Amino acid sequence: MSLHDLEDAARRFAATRGRVPGEFGAAGDYWPALCDLGAPGLTLPEDAGGLGLGAGGAMVLGRALGAQAVPVGFAAGAVLVPELLAQAGRADLVAAVQAGERIGLAADMLPSAPGTPPSGLVIGPGGATQVLVLDPGVALRPLSAPDLVLADGTPAQQSAPATMRLAPGRALSMALVAVASELLGAGERLFALTLDHLSLRRQFGAPLARAQALQFRMVDLSIALEEARALILSAAEALDGAAPDADARSHAAMARAVNAARKMAEEAIQLHGAIGMTAEATVSVLVRAVLARELLWGGEECHLALFRAAGPVSPR
Amino acid sequence: MIPDADRAFAEEARDWLATRLPATLAHKVRHDIRLSRDDLTGWQETLAERNWYAIGWSEDMGGPGLSPLRRYLFDRTYGSLPAPHPCQFGIAMAGPVIHAFGTPEQRARFLPRIRQNRDFWCQGYSEPGAGSDLAALQCAARREGGHYIVTGQKIWTTWAHWADWMFCLVRTAHGARPQEGISFLLIDMTSPGITVRPIRTLDGDAEFNEVFLDEVRVPVENLVGAEGGGWGIAKFLLQHERFSMSGAARSRRILGEIRADAGDRLADPGFLRRLTRAEVDLLALEEIDWRLVQGAGGEADAARLKIRGTEIAQDLSHLRLELKGRAALPLSEGFLQGGTAPDPVAAMALPTWLNLRKLSIWGGSNEVQRMILAKGMGMGK
Numbered sequence: 001m002s003l004h005d006l007e008d009a010a011r012r013f014a015a016t017r018g019r020v021p022g023e024f025g026a027a028g029d030y031w032p033a034l035c036d037l038g039a040p041g042l043t044l045p046e047d048a049g050g051l052g053l054g055a056g057g058a059m060v061l062g063r064a065l066g067a068q069a070v071p072v073g074f075a076a077g078a079v080l081v082p083e084l085l086a087q088a089g090r091a092d093l094v095a096a097v098q099a100g101e102r103i104g105l106a107a108d109m110l111p112s113a114p115g116t117p118p119s120g121l122v123i124g125p126g127g128a129t130q131v132l133v134l135d136p137g138v139a140l141r142p143l144s145a146p147d148l149v150l151a152d153g154t155p156a157q158q159s160a161p162a163t164m165r166l167a168p169g170r171a172l173s174m175a176l177v178a179v180a181s182e183l184l185g186a187g188e189r190l191f192a193l194t195l196d197h198l199s200l201r202r203q204f205g206a207p208l209a210r211a212q213a214l215q216f217r218m219v220d221l222s223i224a225l226e227e228a229r230a231l232i233l234s235a236a237e238a239l240d241g242a243a244p245d246a247d248a249r250s251h252a253a254m255a256r257a258v259n260a261a262r263k264m265a266e267e268a269i270q271l272h273g274a275i276g277m278t279a280e281a282t283v284s285v286l287v288r289a290v291l292a293r294e295l296l297w298g299g300e301e302c303h304l305a306l307f308r309a310a311g312p313v314s315p316r
Numbered sequence: 317m318i319p320d321a322d323r324a325f326a327e328e329a330r331d332w333l334a335t336r337l338p339a340t341l342a343h344k345v346r347h348d349i350r351l352s353r354d355d356l357t358g359w360q361e362t363l364a365e366r367n368w369y370a371i372g373w374s375e376d377m378g379g380p381g382l383s384p385l386r387r388y389l390f391d392r393t394y395g396s397l398p399a400p401h402p403c404q405f406g407i408a409m410a411g412p413v414i415h416a417f418g419t420p421e422q423r424a425r426f427l428p429r430i431r432q433n434r435d436f437w438c439q440g441y442s443e444p445g446a447g448s449d450l451a452a453l454q455c456a457a458r459r460e461g462g463h464y465i466v467t468g469q470k471i472w473t474t475w476a477h478w479a480d481w482m483f484c485l486v487r488t489a490h491g492a493r494p495q496e497g498i499s500f501l502l503i504d505m506t507s508p509g510i511t512v513r514p515i516r517t518l519d520g521d522a523e524f525n526e527v528f529l530d531e532v533r534v535p536v537e538n539l540v541g542a543e544g545g546g547w548g549i550a551k552f553l554l555q556h557e558r559f560s561m562s563g564a565a566r567s568r569r570i571l572g573e574i575r576a577d578a579g580d581r582l583a584d585p586g587f588l589r590r591l592t593r594a595e596v597d598l599l600a601l602e603e604i605d606w607r608l609v610q611g612a613g614g615e616a617d618a619a620r621l622k623i624r625g626t627e628i629a630q631d632l633s634h635l636r637l638e639l640k641g642r643a644a645l646p647l648s649e650g651f652l653q654g655g656t657a658p659d660p661v662a663a664m665a666l667p668t669w670l671n672l673r674k675l676s677i678w679g680g681s682n683e684v685q686r687m688i689l690a691k692g693m694g695m696g697k
Contacts, residue, residue: 113586148646270682280516
């Protein structure tokens with residue numbers, strides 16, 4: 001599958017994410033469909049059982065899923081878990097995940113700011129029956145924890161907090177590229193919705209888009225999103241090229257993507273006026289997805305600190 | 317600086333309020349759990365015992381007639397407690413309007429009931445086509461004998477589903493400018509032809525509503541001021557109630573709670589810096605508030621307080637979110653309705669962040685407030 005094919009398939013898949021009826025915040029189960037798409041392990045080399053699409057693939061799929069706010073735990077379940085399993089030489093488990101088996105991951109293993117309380121959350125595919133632990137070697141522990149829903153509709157579970165943190169390296173950086181791409185996709189979609197709204201909504205006898213103050217705000221938001229995109233691309237290239245500064249670049253990408261997406265989320269609501277706050281509005285669904293990623297994967301400050309710790313970025 | 321007698325007044329008020337505030341209600345407010353209509357009106361009833369529901373009313377209006385200094389001190393004291401913010405639509409809006417522009421009959425009929433917490437009010441202003449540009453409102457009121465017949469739609473009407481009365485800006489005529497031909501009507505929410513539909517927001521709550529009016533008959537006696545004088549009344553309201561503009565006292569309480577909850581996080585220099593910055597921002601807001609106690613404020617002061625007060629409240633809601641991190645993620649609908657949660661502060665952090673996005677949108681959006689300030693400085697002529 002080429003990146004182009006993946007992009008097409010991803011867009012089609014994401015577009016089928018309809019409104020899930022029922023309780024506010026309850027998610028549908030998108031994991032089987034994500035497996036049909038070939039997503040789990042897509043970043044892994046073909047000889048490790050993957051599609052060989054690397055970080056470039058994670059970016060394409062993440063961006064498409066993010067634009068539709070598909071609540072499916074892609075970065076944790078389909079990127080990070082298979083990468084960790086492959087790293088540990090467990091090709092059998094990679095294949096199992098690709099066949100639909102659900103293996104979750106303790107969110108407390110992910111980067112966060114010092115002093116952040118442990119959450120005990122297990123993320124990845126909803127309804128996971130096993131959780132991946134680093135013991136130090138990779139092991140699977142059974143999980144019989146009640147299902148939860150996160151505020152953006154992504155399924156999760158509650159378990160005992162993990163004390164071990166993921167070491168910097170390919171697996172984590174790959175996942176961060178995936179998350180940053182989801183944030184980028186969401187931010188870009190929010191931008192497009194807001195631009196549309198400003199062109200259509202008339203107050204004081206003219207479309208809102210005529211107001212120069214609003215134009216400049218939108219321009220600044222677009223620049224921030226473009227900066228994020230450039231950094232994500234550079235991180236993806238560094239990862240796929242096994243460059244020594246790949247980890248640093250992935251943190252830089254996250255720092256920018258989180259900042260750009262959250263500013264876009266705040267502005268999207270503000271510029272839509274009250275209508276952006278309604279539960280049904282696409283804006284509000286995307287906003288919750290952005291906030292959930294910031295909280296789950298670390299905010300700007302967290303990744304700036306990790307960028308600093310990851311060492312120098314090599315000039316091109 | 318502050319005379320002893322005024323200080324004593326504030327201390328006595330604090331003691332009384334703290335004693336009378338039920339622990340269950342304080343818990344709900346402390347954790348942003350949704351209040352029921354009874355929660356709110358029950359507390360307002362308690363305040364009304366001391367005539368403190370209408371805390372800003374002059375003696376002329378039947379209120380406690382507090383000096384600006386005592387009003388300021390009461391506000392600061394009240395905000396420090398996890399007590400519900402009382403419904404302001406009657407007390408701070410319909411009431412002062414009826415007092416300033418109403419007939420003696422209207423004053424006698426409505427003011428005591430507002431002051432004594434008998435009637436729950438809501439505000440019928442915004443329409444789908446008239447948000448920031450409120451003058452573009454189209455809700456029509458045509459005169460037929462002793463009634464206005466009102467047809468139209470209001471939206472974002474807070475607590476319309478709880479209200480007994482609505483004060484409403486309606487269009488009684490089409491003038492050269494849209495501001496002409498707007499009138500201020502008091503509408504009984506039990507009138508035939510009114511349909512209220514709650515609007516679900518992204519935090520899961522439904523405090524806002526659509527209000528549909530279909531040939532609603534409103535007695536002419538319910539017109540406040542002159543027909544066509546509604547816009548002037550709306551402008552009066554914008555600058556009248558500057559005391560509730562800043563929200564500084566509530567933000568002071570929230571900041572204290574964040575600091576108390578922070579624990580190990582205070583060792584994170586980034587978090588500490590942001591917390592400290594919020595503290596200085598809040599100090600500036602409090603000082604601007606304090607300056608206004610000394611002298612009369614105007615439209616510009618109200619606008620400044622609204623802008624900075626809402627921004628600070630939103631910043632604090634993000635700080636709290638940062639503090640809780642992932643623990644804030646699970647959606648706990650049950651908790652928001654009054655259940656238990658392992659970490660109540662974490663359970664409400666994200667819904668509150670989402671809910672408080674409304675602060676910069678309502679009450680005259682922060683963009684509109686900036687327009688007022690810019691115009692006041694002579695820009696854009």
